[in-house]
Amino acid sequence: MASNRRLPGVLRQFAEERDWQQFHTPKNLAMALAGEVGELLAELQWLTPEQAAAVMDEPEAGARVRAEIGDVMIYLTRLADVLGIDLEEAARAKLAEVAVRYPVEQAKGSAAKR
Amino acid sequence: MASNRRLPGVLRQFAEERDWQQFHTPKNLAMALAGEVGELLAELQWLTPEQAAAVMDEPEAGARVRAEIGDVMIYLTRLADVLGIDLEEAARAKLAEVAVRYPVEQAKGSAAKR
């Protein structure tokens, strides 16, 4: 797992070595992604907003949150790779659309979207 | 949105320009992440495994899937940034753990985990 290789390729090889490509269909990976997001939510759900903002200062809870974020990123990267989508490009393309819909002056401080 | 700037910084500036940091708490962003994953699932839920595998060949459905993946990546990146987590590092650290738990020889072809 040399860190100079890009993550999608690293994960693809990881799956191939274990014969897991058969399980890594778009629907299955989307379900796994949702499952990991659910585990991430579970780490935050009973915290107050203040506790959640400081969760990374708690060694044990912080490590769990980091691990769950890692899991979410693993499945999101894997799903995008299986679909032939570049994650960063998809995010930047979507952001460009959002920028048009929510120009700075009109969007300022409104939660209408995000 | 110069493409040579890293995505977390681009998204941070995007939120700051619109005064959206007040909404971007860990709990809110985790909920938004789950919401976008839900929209992604909705694109795939009624497809057969075969249709889902070929979804990117359909111009309209493929564009929607790509946009939803972009949205998921936007909120995941934003959540990680607010928590001070490097997404790629978190994924690689988690993968290293999984590699220990599922050595190639034992994991081969088994769906026990993934």
Next chain:
Amino acid sequence: MASNRRLPGVLRQFAEERDWQQFHTPKNLAMALAGEVGELLAELQWLTPEQAAAVMDEPEAGARVRAEIGDVMIYLTRLADVLGIDLEEAARAKLAEVAVRYPVEQAKGSAAKR
């Protein structure tokens, strides 16, 4: 849709009349359930805790939340029916387990579980 018939049977007939049973597999319905929960989260995600507590006093937002809760219940009922599970019994059985794990005296006021 006479209200004296039980909901699982009403939904089963609704699906059968439209030839939708072919789509209503456990995996598809679980994805649809997660998709609807995502839409429900989207209604609440940017609200403050105080705003969320009062969301049903807002006619439009309240109607949207009610409709999303209805959608979640529809797919949960449908999924349980397809799997041959009685929703209420499953909830009561699970609650009995939780009651053993979290006796009143020890659980009081702790967020350890819920």
Next chain:
Amino acid sequence: MASNRRLPGVLRQFAEERDWQQFHTPKNLAMALAGEVGELLAELQWLTPEQAAAVMDEPEAGARVRAEIGDVMIYLTRLADVLGIDLEEAARAKLAEVAVRYPVEQAKGSAAKR
């Protein structure tokens, strides 16, 4: 937990006895609901459609699916109760809307919606 009492009241008392109402805000319960749906998805994600259709015939996997469905129902019921929504009524009201949008003749066999 007498079974002749309605589930929302049973769950409300369960929470009150443990002083858990303070955690049971709409946002927290919606997150918990999504978390439990994630666990349910995790039970089904790597199964083939055929395996998933027969999951209740497997004693261990079937018991886990039933328990997860119970958890989802618990949080959905609790969330609806906190918001003052009757679950069954909300589902029936939504179904009536869907029936108008997808009349039997036009919807037959199409996955356009569900």
